[in-house]
Amino acid sequence: LELQIHLKHVAWTSSNQALQNMPRVLRDVEALKQEASFLKEQMILVKEDIKKFEQDTVQSMQVLVEIDQVKSRMQLAAEALQEADKWSTLSADIEETFKTQDFAVISSKLTSMQSSLAMLVDTPDYSEKCVHLEALKNRLEALASPQIVATFSSQSVEQAKLFVKVFTEIDRMPQLLAYYYKCHKVHLVGAWQDLCQSELSFNKQLSEFYDTLLSAWHSQLQWSSQVFKNPYEVVTVLLIQTLGAMVPSMPVCLSTAMDRTPQEDKLETLLELYQTTANFGRSLEAAVLPHLGESNPLKVSELVTALFDPYKPYQLQYGHLEESNLLIQISAVPLERGEVIDCVQELSHSVNKLFGLASTAVDRCVKLTDGLGVCGLLKALKALFTKYVSDFSVTLQSIRKKCKLEDAPSAGMFQEDWTAFQNSVRIITTCGELLRQCGAYEQQLSNKILATAGKYLSDSYSPRSLAAIQEASSTDRKASTKNPWQEYNYLLKGNPAEYASLMEMLYNLKEKGTGNSSLLTEPRAALTRLNQQANQLAFDSVFLQIKHQLCLNKGLTADTGCCFADYLSNVMDALGLQPSRTLQQIVTLLKAKPEEYRQTAKALSRRLASTIAAMRNLEY
Template identity: 30%
Template sequence: MDISSFSSDDFDTKAWINDILKNTENRKENYTMSLVMKLQLYVQQVNNALEETSQQVLASLPKIMRDTKNLQQEALVLKEKMAAVREEIEKIEHDTGESINTIEKLDFLKNMLNIAKQGLHESDNWTVLVNDLEEVFDSKNVENISSKILGMQNSLKLLVSVADYEDRKLQLEGLKNRLEAIASPAIVQAFNSNNIEQAQMYVRIFTSISRLPQLMKYYHKCQKDILLQKWRNQLEIEQDESVVQWIHNYYSVLLSNWHTQHRWFNQVFSNESAVNALIDIYIDVLSSLDPSLNECIDAALKQVSEKLSFLYDVKQTTKQFADNLMNVVNHTSQGKPDTDMTNKLLKAIYNHLISYVNKYAAYEQANLMKQLSTLNCMKEELPDTIQALGLSITSVIDIANAAKKRCQQITENCGYCGLLIALRAFLLGYADFYRVALRQIDRSKKSEEDWNTFQLCLSLLQNTGDVLLKLQQLEKDLTNSVLDLTSKEAFVDYKYLLLNPTDLKELDSLIKCVTEGTQLSLLDHVTTEFNKLCSDIHHTTYQVVFTPISLHLDVVQSSQTWAQFANSSLHNSDLPDYSFSPQEYITQIGQYLMTLPQHLEPFLFRENPSLSCALKAVDQEYSSVADGEGGLASVFLKIVARGTCQGFCDRILSICELSQPASRQLAHDISYLNNILEELGISLTDNLQQLSLLLKIPTDQYQAQSSGCSARYVAAVRQMRNIKSSN
């Protein structure tokens, strides 16, 4: 039987039994009995083995105890010996302490004597080297001179404590200066010709005499002079080329030079950073160009007509060079290049653009005003002018959006404040076109009915509202663009490269106001101007509509109008109201008012977002109604009706005298106007209703029935009707 599975950690009794019995279906009882007997035998064997093992362990215990006791005794003996050794060491230290101190003092004296001896030797050596140097200097052999100076330098290290150490140090520096003066022509020649062997020799020499920084300065100056000379030569050779081409070609020279000099530098100055050295040189070169980039660009700007296009080309050329050079720097650097150094390099590359970003507002404004002058909105005929203004709106907004795009392309959005200045000037200039059209309307107004001028007014008002809608969207786009700037890492870098401190502060202030949700309108003056335009056009429209009404109302204050009723058969106060008929002036006003809605229908009785926007900018009353059908028209009619009622009131109050029939006639005229207004869904004003009531009151009941009316109106009507006060 295989009982190896009994020792398994996951032994399962049931599984083992089922597995043993699965193939013994016919003789299961016998087989089970056999298994039980085998298991009993195994148990017995295990018990016997345990018994024997226990007996062996019991027999070996006395030996283990004896061994443990022996180890304990040996440990005690070792402890006693260690204590004895420690006491012996302490005794030796006590007995020999003075001797060791004496030995230390003697050793110190020996070392001092050796130093003094060596110092005397080096002092003699110094004198010998100084005497030899004069002869070697005459030979102008740089390597021999440097070896002598190196010997003097080593000697000086051992002469620190001598009294004239500082004088000797100054003497050594003077000798190094003489060596440098002798070697400088050859050094310049080696650097200018890129002679690796000669340059390596001078690196060894200058490193040995601790003058490597001075040699690096020679290299810096030589490279700077070479690159500046290349700029001057290029300007002479390429006089017929454009300034942009000059800049592009010179940038190509700088990139090529970087690759060449980086390899050469690493071969010569193996322990120095080529990237940092070349960055220093390029920063110096870019700031020392003669003539400078700004002088070349300024001269070109005076000659080109498309200044923004020219500046875009300059900026793109500069940006391309900066990107290419930074890729080269990152590729050739052994590790991550120094951030401060790369920032200084980028600042030098973009430095010539700062003044043009500062003047961007002026350049963009001039460009926008030039485009504005080409719109040709002002025509000989007024209707053509208004139509041209309507057609120009899309072009104007497209021009503004193009300016927004140019701002990103030329200034990387760093000139956003300048863009807003230019856009405001451009849009205010565009608003002047509307002012001119409005003045033309004012000059063409007539005193009689003039529905053509009225339609032109509404068309101009609709155009102005369309501009307002477009301006709202433009301002929203501008605001979103400002908000997007804060999330762009590249913009944060560019604003420090392209802006002077004042412009940077102004831009940060603008971004802060927008991001913090300050109530700031980027096109505030423009929006205000077009809102005022809407008000002025609306006022002119009202005047065009109201002028005929005003002329008809002038009849009311004429004494001749009421003199005809002085001897009238209608003098009897008991006559009914239908005995009176409205006079011609009021019927003309009524007919005029009834025709007004049909002239408003093309504009206000249908959905018209542009005109709705314009009217809502005029009066809060328009904003209080929905944009549904007829809502805005009803407000305009109410305004005209109020004006009519107020004009009627003013003229009634200017009447000097009214007979009783004239008074009733006037009241009937007011009633007729009331009927007309009711047809239009409008009510008489309270003032006119009070005047109508006061005009109807019989003379003998005037005092009693006039209570509750305006004291001013009561007194005025009493005076014109010659009613004596009971008081």
């Protein structure tokens, strides 16, 4: 009870205190409202003051900017007036300066005039001043010309440095280099003309001229390094201009040399000349490559083009040249002789000669075209094998006539002779060797092509349109780190269609492997047909003996057939030869009993079985 009374007392006391404090809280709230209103008014005033200050500041800055612009224009005007006055002074003094013939002083004056002229671009007579200044530069160049020529002729380093400084100051460095090129070019071209008038062969003339150029390269590079900032580019341009100024020119000399060469020697002559040029190119490459970063790649590429482009027309005609050369050489390989045994020996010896010619053709292709002439090479090889197979076939026909395989048998004049059969087997062996060497040669050819021309095939290549191939080739060249000698490609621009065919061939060789190539499909098929003709020759020579036996015995009995088959086997053994499949079938059919003949013949050649059955008077 006391607790309740106490709680009521506390509650009543708290309520009275709260009621007493309420008016004071309300007064404090009202005071805060008034202060907030006052602060708001003050902030508005401050904001207006700031805005007014900014406007005043902008106006002030604009005034300052305008004042600065006026000041700048006044300074420019003052400088222009000074330069105009300086130009007038220099123009007035230049005549006296020229009288001194001091090139350094004259150059300094002209340089000052050039600087003054740069400040007078907006003046009305600016164009006239430019013309006047150029005339003064021309006058200085003409004045210095004799001494420039003398300096470059005597190889005076100090004097050359002076002229380099002078011509650099007056922006006439290309003109100074023109004097340098002309001075040395005249000397080098004169050396070429002297060689052309000598009794030396053209190849020797070319070799000695290249030695002169190489010597000039090294000597001029050493001298130019002391004078010019870019000696490698300077000497490279010197060689480019010299090669272009040769009289008579390289294309004319090559054409004349080829016209004077007999047809059978044209390709070898061209190859000798090209090798001479290539040797010089390799010497230059060895000299330039370590300093390729100091050279101008475009100028080096231009030098390579100037060196090798005279051979481009002949490289593009390589296939025709090679075909003509091979046909002339294979025509000199005799196959036909008076005696059959001599013909057989010539056929046997011709195999190595044939593939020897084919192998040397590949070597020539690599040396002359760096593998780019492969398409022409394959056409030439096709012509070579076609000619050889034709001559071989004609010889086989001649052997048939000499062995009288087409003559009707005569009972009265028969004398057993297996010489024709023996020779036929030897010819079959020759044909087998032809096919074996053809397969080996095709494998070697594929490997050689891929190893030599494979470098032109991009890893990203895939068969597509010609335009895309050219674009890919261009991209590869830009991304390539090869030197300009490796990048030279006469075929890409000379015959884009043939280049596309070459790329497709290389792609197929790379994808399918060189062991599955079809480069010599047609020649291989022709040699296979030749082998069939040789087998037919052997077959007919065997049946020549059978025909004579038939004439003597008025038919071929089972006993006679068995005896003849045994005799034929003995002849083969005596000759040390293994019977072919056809001969084995003949022996089998000759030995077969009449009642078993039909069953035996089922697994054999129907034509052969019919022929033997007719000889044995059997029904089949």
